[in-house]
Structures are given as C-alpha cells and as structure tokens.
Amino acid sequence: MKMITLETSKAAQFLPAGTIEAFEPQVKAAQKALEEATCAGNDYLGWLHLPSSITEEHLADLQACAQTLREHCDTIVVAGIGGSYLGARAVIEALGNSFEWLANDGSNPIILFAGNNISEDYLAELQAYLQNRKFGIINISKSGTTTETALAFRLLRKQCEEQRGVETARKVIVAITDAKRGAARITADKEGYKSFIIPDNVGGRFSVLSPVGLLPIACAGFDITKLVQGAADMERASAPEVPFAENLVEQYAALRNALYNAGKKIEILANFQPKLHSMNEWWKQLYGESEGKNGKGIFPAAVDLTTDLHSMGQWIQDGERTIFETVISVAEARHTVLFPHDEENLDGLNFLEGRRVDAVNKMAELGTQLAHIDGGVPNIRIVLPRLDEHTIGQLIYFFERACGVSGLVLGVNPFDQPGVEDYKRNMFALLGKPGYEAQSEAIKARL
C-alpha cells in the first residue's frame, strides 16, 4: 500500500539552517507524553491508538447497522455539529462523486447533513426535500444537549415517525452518543434505537475513526475497514520510535511551530481538488479548537484551488507576510478527461489539446507553489497517492497526531475547548433558559 509523503524543503528554506532539527527534543517529549498519557488533557487520548485497537467485531457491527439503514432508506440525514459531523462529511465528499445529488443511481443512499446550524430556512427546505422520501436519521451528539443537533433531531424524528410510522422509524433512527448521559442516550434507550457509544476519552474533533465518522461513511458505501487500515498504517509510521527525520508527523509539527515562532501566524491549507473542500473544514476545526487558546495558536485558514486563486490569490501572493501554506496534492486523478480541440481556437488553448486535464492542474499547482514561494510564503506539501479509503485514513491520523504533538509543543492543552462555551452561555441567557436568570439580567443590561 502506498503511503502519503511530506515535502518540507520549500518551507524550511525560509528558516535558518538547523531550526527544524532543534525542535526534535520538544517533539519527542510531546510524543512520549502522549504515549505515556502524562500530558495536559490526558483523559482525552482515546483517539491515539484507536486505529490499531478497533476490533473486527466492532467494524462488523457498524457495517451491519449501515446495511440495515441502506436497505430501508433512500436518504440518510446525519444530525451533528463540529466534531460530530465534520469528519464524516470530509471523508464522504473526498471519496464520493461530486455530483451525487444528480448522479445518484439508487445504489447508495443520499447522505445529508443537519443539526449544524440554527437556520429556519435550512430546516424548512430540508423538511420539504424529505417529504415522500424513505429517510433515516443518524443522531450524533456526545453531550446529547447541543442545541443545533437537538433541534434538528426533534424535527426530523417527528417527520420520520409521521411519514414512515413509529415502528419503521425505530429501525431507521440510530444514535451515536455517550454511554449513559444526555438526551440522545435517554431517547435511544427508551425508543429502542440501535446505538453506538462515543468513548469518554475521545473528544469530538478526534472522533472520526469512532462510530461518529465510521457509521455515516459505511452508510455512504465506503470501506471502513480500509479506512481504519490506512489510519493504523499511519499510526505505525508516526510512532515515537520512528526517527525524527523520517517521521512525517514530527516533521510537520516541528515545522509549524518553527514557522509560527518566525512570525507566520496563519496556516492556509490548500487543495487542488474540490472533493477536499470539507477536509479543509474538518482540519480547520481540528487545529483551531486544539491550538487557539491562552492568547496563542496558528490561525487555520483554507482555500480550494485553483478556484480561490481567482479570489484569494492576490492576498496570498502579496498581502501581509504572516502566512504559510500547506498543500494537499493528489498524485493520481480517478478519471481521464483530455483537453479538447477547438476549430476556432479563440482562447488560444489548442496547444493543450490531448493532454490530461489533471496534468494541466498539476502545472497550475507547481506554478502556484513557485509563485507563492517567490512571494515569501513557505510551502509544505502533503502528497496523497490517490483519493481512496486507505489514503484518507492515513491523512486523518496524520493530522490528528500532528495536532496533538504540535499543540503540546506550543504549550497548550490540545484536547480541551473552554472557549466554545461562551456563546452558548450568552445565547441561553438571551433566550431566557431556566437557570440563567442572573446572566439574563446582566446580558440584557448590556444591550
């Protein structure tokens, strides 16, 4: 099986010689702290050996549940927010057909996402779309109390029961939640829904290789065994005993910290494949929520190229020089399309006739890399052999482990997210939630 590779030289050239190597002791110490669970946030390290410890029985249980949903549903709505949906969406879009909506031939259910916003229009339009469809729901919430997800689930459950009958609804609603606590657990147990547990020691943004990601991915028709195998292969390749110079995770974590210390405060994740758009979104949450605390942290931004070269290209080339770029490059396209001949050649592009579109995309990528380097933007390149389950599994684990190591080197707890509670407190105070009377008065006085 081919492994993903990391190219660092075009970022390292912006740093004095030996800068990255100087991080080796800190990076190895972070790896040791992860392995020995002596680091900050050590009660959230369940993800670290998840790929190598998932059992065949667990995978078979997930696959059997996915099969039931696939048999009984033409559409499956995944209700969840943040870590409870971004990973599944990233993988399904990376592996799927870009035009699933239009191209769906009935062999796979359509996978939709809800519970990730509080938009009345979104929910109304979703409900209208689901009318007369044989839909099921995967309700994903670790806490079981997240407003966005709970709202969507209330609406969708009611609609599902009304459209399909209570008995069928019980067959096609699945809960992925805490073992004991929260509304999602209580409802699942009461109604007899099939359910899966999100382990206590796996935080939301590190949960894609748990049922949170694996069940929706299996429902979409992808091979979760190969995905987990890819992640397990990366787990081995990034273990602390792998020398620093050969260890992708350690190199990336060291390089990010070195660039941050050199004033590069923004990392832009770039892809040249629209299928990777949601992978950007997953990565932004993983790094943003893990590192952005105590007044520190690289700001994770993302672009889809070449699309965004026509919108953000100017800024990247020529704006404030506080950025570096990490490009995800896919070596092999899945399909073949040749540049067509045009009799009139008004656009002057006949010189490309007969060449693969992917070859043109690769030259755009190379040209962009060189231009951005000339513009003072350090460039890291992650090369994926192709977009398949094994490769995506590797990429996920690579980013997760590098995030843990990177955050520890930065000196933060990468596994908590105290800052995300603030908006919730304000929202509940403004809405007058029982128990929030004092905050309610205080916040209204500020308006």
Ligand code: PA5
């Ligand atoms: O990373 C996290 O912990 C968050 O993004 C959560 O996943 C998100 O807030 C959803 O929480 P829950 O699964 O409890 O509904």
